Amino acid sequence: MAAGPWCWGTPAALALPVLLLLLLGGARRLRRGRAGARGGARGGGRALVLTAHPDDEAMFFAPALLGLRSAGAAPAVLCCSAGNYYNQGEIRKKELEQSCCVLGIPASDVTVIDHRWSRSCCGVHLRRCSIQRTDTVTTSFAVFPNPVFLFFASNSLEATGDQRSEILQNTGTCRTAPGSRDLPDDPAVEWDTQLLATLVLEHIEAKNINLVVTFDAGGVSGHANHISLYNAVRYLHSEGKLPEGCRVLVLESVNLCRKYISFLDVFISCLLPGDALFILTEEETEQAKRAMRCHRSQLLWFRRLYLRFSRYLVLNSLRLL
Numbered sequence: 001m002a003a004g005p006w007c008w009g010t011p012a013a014l015a016l017p018v019l020l021l022l023l024l025g026g027a028r029r030l031r032r033g034r035a036g037a038r039g040g041a042r043g044g045g046r047a048l049v050l051t052a053h054p055d056d057e058a059m060f061f062a063p064a065l066l067g068l069r070s071a072g073a074a075p076a077v078l079c080c081s082a083g084n085y086y087n088q089g090e091i092r093k094k095e096l097e098q099s100c101c102v103l104g105i106p107a108s109d110v111t112v113i114d115h116r117w118s119r120s121c122c123g124v125h126l127r128r129c130s131i132q133r134t135d136t137v138t139t140s141f142a143v144f145p146n147p148v149f150l151f152f153a154s155n156s157l158e159a160t161g162d163q164r165s166e167i168l169q170n171t172g173t174c175r176t177a178p179g180s181r182d183l184p185d186d187p188a189v190e191w192d193t194q195l196l197a198t199l200v201l202e203h204i205e206a207k208n209i210n211l212v213v214t215f216d217a218g219g220v221s222g223h224a225n226h227i228s229l230y231n232a233v234r235y236l237h238s239e240g241k242l243p244e245g246c247r248v249l250v251l252e253s254v255n256l257c258r259k260y261i262s263f264l265d266v267f268i269s270c271l272l273p274g275d276a277l278f279i280l281t282e283e284e285t286e287q288a289k290r291a292m293r294c295h296r297s298q299l300l301w302f303r304r305l306y307l308r309f310s311r312y313l314v315l316n317s318l319r320l321l
């Protein structure tokens with residue numbers, strides 16, 4: 001029988017009492033968090049997890065997605081590229097859909113932005129944006145045990161808006177050839193903050209979002225596309241462009257050592273200050289791993305190591321902007 005992350009022999013056994021004490025303290029705060037979530041549900045609104053690539057939702061945000069769903073925040077996912085770096089965009093969109101389904105998020109709440117230049121005219125470049133909703137649910141939901149989490153932002157079940165839209169914007173500059181993607185999946189490309197902010201804000205308003213969850217300034221892995229999401233949301237926040245009451249939680253980037261000590265980082269994260277902490281049970285951790293395995297096109301050897309050791313498949317610690 002393969003050893004799970006909670007079954008690493010004597011050191012883990014010795015650490016268990018300490019973990020239980022920490023979790024008991026967390027459970028008290030959990031009750032307060034749930035009360036806040038229920039209170040928010042009456043006011044309308046819901047959570048949005050903003051990602052850059054298909055697989056980010058499972059690799060990095062699974063604890064937050066499961067915790068938010070358990071809190072009744074009905075999280076939606078907005079993925080800002082199709083993950084086309086190796087021309088696998090269509091495959092990866094399907095994998096995203098399957099992964100979200102394992103995490104309990106219906107296809108109607110999963111949106112992929114595939115932004116392209118359409119044409120240029122008289123020196124004014126027109127951008128065309130196709131926002132596509134994934135269409136089908138291909139697997140059934142797993143049973144959801146309650147995660148242990150700390151969460152206080154207000155959320156609720158509510159609302160869908162237009163699932164498809166087109167935006168034409170006048171811009172004065174052209175950084176990309178017409179027809180090519182303007183939000184490319186590329187670790188060397190920083191996405192245009194203004195463009196991204198416009199697309200994200202439209203989605204926030206259409207979906208009646210009052211909590212946005214995304215990467216922090218470190219982007220967890222340092223990927224330029226991840227950091228671009230933070231820059232866009234920070235811009236919306238600092239400029240006061242977000243709808244009233246809409247809050248932003250950013251996923252904490254940690255050093256390499258903490259990143260790959262799996263559940264052991266629970267001890268550290270519980271002791272450090274933060275605004276929200278989602279910790280999965282062993283069963284839910286397996287659920288997160290099943291979601292990540294849906295991204296079959298990405299399961300190279302180092303991703304399999306990631307599955308085994310990453311803290312982000314066990315917990316998410318977040319801070320408010």
Ligand SMILES: [Zn+2]
Pocket residue numbers: 052053056223226
């Ligand atoms: Zn990514």
